[in-house]
Amino acid sequence: MCSFAGVFFLLSKILFYAIMPAVWLLALLLGAVVVRRPRWSRRLLVACAVLFVVLTNGALLNEALLAWELPPVRPTQLPTRLDAGVLLTGITKGSKSPHDRVYLSTGADRLTNALWLYRAGRIRRIIVSGGSGEVGGSKTGRSEAAQLATLLRLSGVPPQDILLEERSRNTRENALYTRQLLTQHPEIKSLVLVTSAFHQRRALGCFQQVGLHPIPFPAGYYSANRQATLAYWLLPDAGALANWSILLHELVGYVVYKVLGYC
CATH class of the missing domain: 3.40.50.620 (HUPs)
Structure with a gap:
């Protein structure tokens, strides 16, 4: 029989893909294609577009990272x-x-x-x-x-x-x-x-x-210093999707560990 530790290890790997923002965007696009009602199809496309804008905004990601990552120690x-x-x-x-x-x-x-x-x-x-x-x-x-x-x-x-x-x-x-x-x-x-x-x-x-x-x-910081510029707040960041995956994976992992009494 598989041990709890082994099952937990495999589930953690599966969960990593389930919480990837890129997977969410793909699911919304597929839903918009598959659903037969035009009204719901439009809603799914709008949701996908809004989510894409939010998840590629580097400033929003950086603010979330600054709030989560522990500050540097000299x-x-x-x-x-x-x-x-x-x-x-x-x-x-x-x-x-x-x-x-x-x-x-x-x-x-x-x-x-x-x-x-x-x-x-x-x-x-x-x-x-x-x-x-x-x-x-x-x-x-x-x-x-x-x-x-x-x-x-x-x-x-x-x-x-x-x-x-x-x-x-x-x-x-x-x-x-x-x-x-x-x-x-x-x-x-x-x-x-x-x-x-x-x-x-x-x-x-x-x-x-x-x-x-x-x-x-x-x-190994993913965050950067906050900037008071329009470019910082408005320009999209191609790498933001991948970094959101890392942060979300860690947040979910922290909650699961807390529930299990591991941390």
Whole structure:
């Protein structure tokens, strides 16, 4: 029988596509074509047009991101020397070949920020948490944690300062398995959590729920500084649809995690 964790993992992947704004627009267009009543067809087309204008407005998206993402933290705001930074994965492209290298996605700031904190002397070690978020497992044969550890070593981080958690498939498991890993390292008591700014709320809640209380260090911002210009408020943004998908997925994920008691 499938475990609840396995079913939850598959459902989360299906849900991602169900809440994509592009899917909503396509559904409205198909409805307008299929419906036989001209009145309802016109209504569906108007709804599609209005939704398209709203979802491609970069200012509206940016305002929503500014409200959701946690604000930046300066390294100097952190205690002088924390025991470890927890770097959450989800930033590699495992389906890209050839598999003799590591391909990073738009969330690569998670890695660079963790490395920055290490080089600045703010953290002593880096814990990389993440197995594979792909259905069916990693196509590279290596966990995401192992792939990012390769880049950290190439950047000069000694292997003894890198700890790997390679089983987790989602944020809940990141927290659970990191806690299990830390039972083998009682010397690690203070943590900083490095993940994307839009993901930080849910991740922080998950870690707190399992008894860990890291300091948040948001990275990989999708938001930008607000601008007092007509172009900012009126010009459409081709990338807004994709970023709305990311934000909506995270908002729904946060609510589901709250209901399940994960964060």
